[in-house]
Amino acid sequence: MLQQIEAIVREAGALVLGADAEKGVKEKSGHQDLVTRYDSAVQAFLERRLLALLPEAGFLGEEEQAGDGHTERKQVFVVDPIDGTTNFVKGYNHSGISVGLCDHGQMELGVVYNPYTDELFSAKRADGAFLNGKRLGLKPCTLDRAIVLMGTSPYYRQYADVTFAMARKLYDRSMDLRRSGAASLDLCYLAAGRIDCYFECLLSPWDLAAGSLIAQEAGALVTDMQGGSLPFDRKSSLAAANPGCHADLLEIAKSCGFQP
Numbered sequence: 250m251l252q253q254i255e256a257i258v259r260e261a262g263a264l265v266l267g268a269d270a271e272k273g274v275k276e277k278s279g280h281q282d283l284v285t286r287y288d289s290a291v292q293a294f295l296e297r298r299l300l301a302l303l304p305e306a307g308f309l310g311e312e313e314q315a316g317d318g319h320t321e322r323k324q325v326f327v328v329d330p331i332d333g334t335t336n337f338v339k340g341y342n343h344s345g346i347s348v349g350l351c352d353h354g355q356m357e358l359g360v361v362y363n364p365y366t367d368e369l370f371s372a373k374r375a376d377g378a379f380l381n382g383k384r385l386g387l388k389p390c391t392l393d394r395a396i397v398l399m400g401t402s403p404y405y406r407q408y409a410d411v412t413f414a415m416a417r418k419l420y421d422r423s424m425d426l427r428r429s430g431a432a433s434l435d436l437c438y439l440a441a442g443r444i445d446c447y448f449e450c451l452l453s454p455w456d457l458a459a460g461s462l463i464a465q466e467a468g469a470l471v472t473d474m475q476g477g478s479l480p481f482d483r484k485s486s487l488a489a490a491n492p493g494c495h496a497d498l499l500e501i502a503k504s505c506g507f508q509p
């Protein structure tokens with residue numbers, strides 16, 4: 250099943266790479282929250298092909314006409330067709346196609362593909378995480394030796410003060426900060442050891458579902474910003490880190506007054 254999903258996601262990657270300059274950009278909740286005709290087309294492609302694999306599964310996607318994602322179903326695909334839509338619109342060439350399969354509220358399979366780098370990250374629960382077929386595993390890292398990736402929750406600017414307060418404290422205690430604009434790839438970069446710590450005050454389930462399993466299977470600790478388990482049917486904060494940094498991340502969130 251994982252290999253079949255990987256092949257479908259790679260095909261979706263070709264749709265992204267083939268996008269022409271006229272992307273049909275529309276605003277959703279505001280001028281920062283964009284959707285293009287390619288987000289909708291890739292989601293429709295993924296919904297058709299994934300439900301052909303598992304006709305009884307639900308489908309929870311980011312874009313309009315998202316299918317039936319009711320979590321009481323045994324299995325639900327949780328999908329972001331183009332995670333990092335603003336990057337896609339701007340030609341920033343850093344976006345992920347994210348497909349997770351959730352089973353009774355627990356992530357079973359995760360696939361995230363960056364078509365710009367031809368990097369396919371994948372994981373099956375209790376079976377490890379892989380990048381283009383090569384197994385991933387974290388090396389120990391404490392916060393003072395960490396690269397910290399931050400998410401700025403641009404659709405939810407009520408979190409700006411706590412986000413940048415955390416960023417300052419983390420900057421003072423780590424090697425440096427990064428910000429990419431694609432949560433699914435941020436979690437995969439943690440899994441690959443390219444960064445060591447990632448937080449964001451509010452994300453949608455499709456942003457984090459697949460990447461959270463990939464990061465966990467590589468050895469990261471992945472929780473909400475108060476240390477709780479992640480939900481996959483509603484929005485949540487995210488605190489994902491190398492085990493040597495995770496407690497510090499939660500302590501900094503608390504000291505900066507983070508509230509969900």
Ligand code: LIP
Pocket residue numbers: 311329331332333334335400401402403404430431432433449452453456
């Ligand atoms: C984006 C995330 C990013 C977050 C943005 C947005 P989208 O997903 O990947 O980390 O900061 O608010 O949620 O909307 O581009 O698919």
